[in-house]
Amino acid sequence: MAVANSSDPTVVVDDLHVVYRVYGAGGDKGTAATALMRVMKRQRRPSVREVHAIRGVSFVVNHGDAIGIIGRNGSGKSTLLQAVAGLLPPEQGCVYTSGQAALLGVNAALLDDLTGERNVVLGCLAMGMSPQEVKDRFQSIVDFSGVGNFIDYPMRTYSTGMAQRLRFSIASAKSHEILMIDEALATGDANFRAKSHEKIMELRGEAGTVFLVAHNLAEIEASCNRVIWLEKGKIMMQGYDVPAVVDAYLEATGGEPRKRDKVQDGDHSA
Amino acid sequence: MRERARDQGGPGTLTDDLTPPEISRDDLPDEPLAELAARYRLRPSAARPGVFAYAGQLWARRYFIVGFATARNVAMYTEARLGQLWQVLTPLLNAAVYYLIFGIILDTSRGVPKFLDFLITGIFVFNFTQRAFITTSRVIPDSLPLIRALPFPRGCLPIGYVLIELEQLAMSMVVLTVIVLSTGEPLTWYWLLALPALLLQAMFNIGMGLFLARLGAGADDFSQLMPFLVRTWMYCSGVMYSIATVSFDRKHPSVGYLLQVNPAAVFIDLVRNAILATQRDGWPGSKPYNAALCKLYDVKGAHLENSAYCHGTVTINDLWLLGAGWAIVAIVVGYVFFWQAETKYGRG
Numbered sequence: 001m002a003v004a005n006s007s008d009p010t011v012v013v014d015d016l017h018v019v020y021r022v023y024g025a026g027g028d029k030g031t032a033a034t035a036l037m038r039v040m041k042r043q044r045r046p047s048v049r050e051v052h053a054i055r056g057v058s059f060v061v062n063h064g065d066a067i068g069i070i071g072r073n074g075s076g077k078s079t080l081l082q083a084v085a086g087l088l089p090p091e092q093g094c095v096y097t098s099g100q101a102a103l104l105g106v107n108a109a110l111l112d113d114l115t116g117e118r119n120v121v122l123g124c125l126a127m128g129m130s131p132q133e134v135k136d137r138f139q140s141i142v143d144f145s146g147v148g149n150f151i152d153y154p155m156r157t158y159s160t161g162m163a164q165r166l167r168f169s170i171a172s173a174k175s176h177e178i179l180m181i182d183e184a185l186a187t188g189d190a191n192f193r194a195k196s197h198e199k200i201m202e203l204r205g206e207a208g209t210v211f212l213v214a215h216n217l218a219e220i221e222a223s224c225n226r227v228i229w230l231e232k233g234k235i236m237m238q239g240y241d242v243p244a245v246v247d248a249y250l251e252a253t254g255g256e257p258r259k260r261d262k263v264q265d266g267d268h269s270a
Numbered sequence: 271m272r273e274r275a276r277d278q279g280g281p282g283t284l285t286d287d288l289t290p291p292e293i294s295r296d297d298l299p300d301e302p303l304a305e306l307a308a309r310y311r312l313r314p315s316a317a318r319p320g321v322f323a324y325a326g327q328l329w330a331r332r333y334f335i336v337g338f339a340t341a342r343n344v345a346m347y348t349e350a351r352l353g354q355l356w357q358v359l360t361p362l363l364n365a366a367v368y369y370l371i372f373g374i375i376l377d378t379s380r381g382v383p384k385f386l387d388f389l390i391t392g393i394f395v396f397n398f399t400q401r402a403f404i405t406t407s408r409v410i411p412d413s414l415p416l417i418r419a420l421p422f423p424r425g426c427l428p429i430g431y432v433l434i435e436l437e438q439l440a441m442s443m444v445v446l447t448v449i450v451l452s453t454g455e456p457l458t459w460y461w462l463l464a465l466p467a468l469l470l471q472a473m474f475n476i477g478m479g480l481f482l483a484r485l486g487a488g489a490d491d492f493s494q495l496m497p498f499l500v501r502t503w504m505y506c507s508g509v510m511y512s513i514a515t516v517s518f519d520r521k522h523p524s525v526g527y528l529l530q531v532n533p534a535a536v537f538i539d540l541v542r543n544a545i546l547a548t549q550r551d552g553w554p555g556s557k558p559y560n561a562a563l564c565k566l567y568d569v570k571g572a573h574l575e576n577s578a579y580c581h582g583t584v585t586i587n588d589l590w591l592l593g594a595g596w597a598i599v600a601i602v603v604g605y606v607f608f609w610q611a612e613t614k615y616g617r618g
Contacts, residue, residue: 008310009307009310010312011312012303012307012310012312014303014304014307015303058298058303059298060298060299060303060306082418083315083316085315085421086314086315086316086317086421086613087417087419087616088316088616089614089616090316094304094307094314095314095315095316096303096304096307096313096314097312097313097315098310098311098312100421101315101421103419103421111341111342111345113345113348114341114344114345118337118341121337122334122337122338122341123420125331125333125337126331126334126422126426127422128330128331128422130333131333231288231290232289232290234290235290236288236291252288253288
């Protein structure tokens with residue numbers, strides 16, 4: 001626990017449970033007749049399923065922490081971040097934060113039919129900036145994203161990587177106390193990953209808190225001082241000894257142990 | 271080889287036996303977490319602001335609301351070859367279709383003077399409420415990605431959708447002005463009264479939009495039903511006939527009264543009375559009661575202007591009071607109703 005330089009917590013997650021409902025998940029034959037029978041028999045819709053995604057998670061995060069969250073697909077990593085950001089309401093328990101957390105995710109869909117330029121403006125306005133602030137920062141956001149001339153094109157014409165870069169630039173335009181990144185850097189090229197790694201470090205330097213969800217374990221080890229391993233919506237293991245947790249995770253899921261002397265620089269293509 | 275490690279995360283591996291330990295409290299402080307959070311002044315992330323603070327938050331995002339509405343309006347026609355021209359063509363075609371059916375084929379005018387102007391004003395004004403109701407009842411499901419990506423007061427979305435329709439209405443009003451002037455209607459100061467009338471209607475639509483957005487957030491059945499409800503409402507609101515004339519038949523005076531005080535009819539009549547001189551001058555009760563002159567008035571077409579000398583069920587003053595009343599009730603009820611579920615909209 002030596003790494004945390006300040007003991008003031010910024011995020012407290014207290015016995016959190018998140019349940020969300022999924023519509024249209026299989027079920028009956030989907031004809032009008034079967035639907036009528038169901039209504040007559042007063043049955044619940046079989047096509048509505050409840051997914052208990054987070055099942056009792058508790059932890060405390062302090063100033064200046066960068067927390068990596070690892071776990072297999074479907075273990076609840078993204079759901080946990082959405083709950084911390086206040087975007088998914090908890091079924092039970094509570095998340096306390098020192099300020100509004102900004103979540104940057106793969107699904108952070110902005111408005112696809114609109115140009116990149118309009119997305120930058122609307123995204124900044126939605127985060128609560130004034131039109132003047134947006135005007136002042138517009139150029140630096142576009143420069144940081146590196147999408148160049150594509151800024152005048154509708155976002156649906158962007159490649160996955162370009163859209164990610166623009167979203168990351170928009171979200172990091174405002175300095176947030178708590179920044180959460182959900183696999184958002186996975187599709188960027190080497191240059192952009194380096195830039196965003198710098199940005200994360202800068203945020204940690206300002207005593208901000210960073211959450212990072214990634215399947216790229218090298219990136220977690222390079223950027224984070226603490227790691228939480230989620231499994232089936234619960235914490236399997238967590239701690240400040242990042243390599244130890246990562247090794248345990250790899251062993252349990254059948255991955256090769258990491259060779260650390262070779263890949264300390266955050267490059268995962270080894 | 272590490273590629274393999276990442277592949278282990280595939281959905282097919284979920285059934286592997288990895289049982290997380292029961293919650294260990296070793297890593298947690300001894301005191302209850304809620305107290306710890308309170309000690310450091312941390313706030314619940316999914317907390318609902320107070321009812322007045324929420325209004326402040328919405329006001330702080332006013333530029334976002336306007337920007338959102340404008341951007342959606344621009345994007346609406348980008349795929350069409352005629353582009354923004356559709357903003358004008360849509361109301362024109364609407365007017366043409368209704369005039370063909372109700373003005374020429376069915377002839378529901380029943381002696382209403384200048385039926386074309388009467389009908390088009392009614393269609394454009396009702397269309398504002400109709401579109402606002404249908405779109406806001408779908409706003410939460412439609413905006414789920416945006417809601418799950420960015421934190422902002424969700425009330426921005428239904429308000430933004432009503433603003434989109436308000437911008438469309440502004441275009442319709444330009445078309446209306448051209449049509450009405452070309453049929454020989456005089457341009458008078460009374461026209462300015464259309465602005466407060468439409469403002470009250472916009473307030474009413476925002477209030478109802480907030481209300482319907484919450485209803486539509488739960489089950490999709492509601493937004494499927496909405497177009498039918500709104501269409502029924504249109505036929506009840508004197509868009510293509512005059513309620514005042516119909517209620518003169520005096521078979522069902524109470525029904526006529528109810529139709530006249532319904533919000534859609536109120537806003538339509540306010541705008542018609544502002545723009546159309548024949549409506550204003552012929553409005554029952556707009557001149558002192560005169561039994562002899564009133565008797566000459568015949569619904570079927572004789573001495574139409576004499577209807578002004580008859581007793582009106584709803585006077586022009588009543589219309590303004592009703593319009594303001596509906597707007598205030600809708601905005602208060604809709605706002606509180608929407609605000610109550612503020613933290614639940616992301617759930618899907």
